[in-house]
Amino acid sequence: MHRSSYESPLFLTLDGRDLKAGAPALPAGMPGVLRGEGVFEAFLVRRGLPTPYLSEHEARLARSAALIDMDIGTNLMEGLTPFVNRLPKEEDWRVRLTLFRREDDGVSRMWSASIAPPPPLQVVLAISEVRRDPRDLLAGAKTISRVGLGLERRRALAAGAFEALIPTLDGDLAEGTSSNFFVVKNGVVRTPSLDRGILSGVTRSVVLGICKKSGIPAVEARVELEDLENAEEIWITSSILGVQPVVRIVGMP
Structure with a gap:
């Protein structure tokens, strides 16, 4: 059995305060805790350098917040530089910014970092039993309600x-639980x-851009289960x- 790709964070800050992993941090009555009202982005920091696609993550964070009527201001990556400077440069890190809605309708900002997972030895897919409604307006939001x-x-x-790949209510395929395909x-x-x-994946957009620049035919359209076979x-x-x-899809030859 594969284990989860994500480890517990080793570094944490909340609203600019350093925290110990596992220490109490968020008020129990916060809507971000009680109802999962919050948005997040995650990206790699390699040898002390954040992803070159940071602006794309920032734009998606703003879109996600707008979809749940959450005012997160304009300085979305506030605190990133001092947080990244704390991370040992000999490791690659999975850095996550989570914005929680507070009781006063303000926002609490949490930066967290865990060691980046190694790539899987092989990728086997399963087909999810749940169905995605393509008309759900929140499907394109990267929220903490997961x-x-x-x-x-x-x-x-x-x-x-x-x-796992998630089919839609119409029978075609949407995306993975944490990936595009x-x-x-x-x-x-x-x-x-x-x-x-x-979700409008950042790496998805990069791949489509490379295809266009390289003259490789690429289309965004419905993908049916039969297309995988x-x-x-x-x-x-x-x-x-x-x-x-x-390399393989469970249940398919």
């Missing part, structure tokens, strides 16, 4: 897979379009793991 996604990821791990068929790169209820290649993409090839 119990359903976490459940499907645990089910995938229990089935011997690394990740691509299929290559007849020389054309294909990935679900944003109107299928998916005869695909020449399948990849998953995420900001933490980059681009990873898929």
Whole structure:
């Protein structure tokens, strides 16, 4: 069985205060705690340098906050530089910024860092039992309310897979629990379009940009389950793991 990709954070700050991992930090009555009202972004810091796509993460954070009517101000990456400077440069880090809605409708800002997970030895996919409504306006928001996604990821791990692909109510495929995906068929790169209820992945956008620049045919459209069966290649993409090839799908030859 694969283990989870994410380890407990080793470094934490909340509203500029250093915290010890595991120490009480958030008030129990905070809406961000009680109802999961919050948004987040996660990215790599390699040898002390944050991802070159930081502005894309910042823009997505703003879009996510707008979708849940959360006023997070304009200096979204406040505190990043001093936080990154604390991290040992001999390691690569998964850094996460989480913004929680407070009782006064303000925002609490938490930076956390854990050692970046190594790439999986191989990626096996499972097909999720839940269904995504592509008309759900919050599907494109990266919120901290992720119990359903976490459940499907645990089910995938229990089935011997690394990740689960989530179908929509219409039967086509949307995305993974923490990744986007691509299929290559007849020389054309294909990935679900944003109107299928998916998160606009930063690495997804980078891959599409590389395809366009390199003259590789690529389309954003519906991807059906049958498209996986005869695909020449399948990849998953995420900001933490980059681009990873898929070797097998549970239940498919």
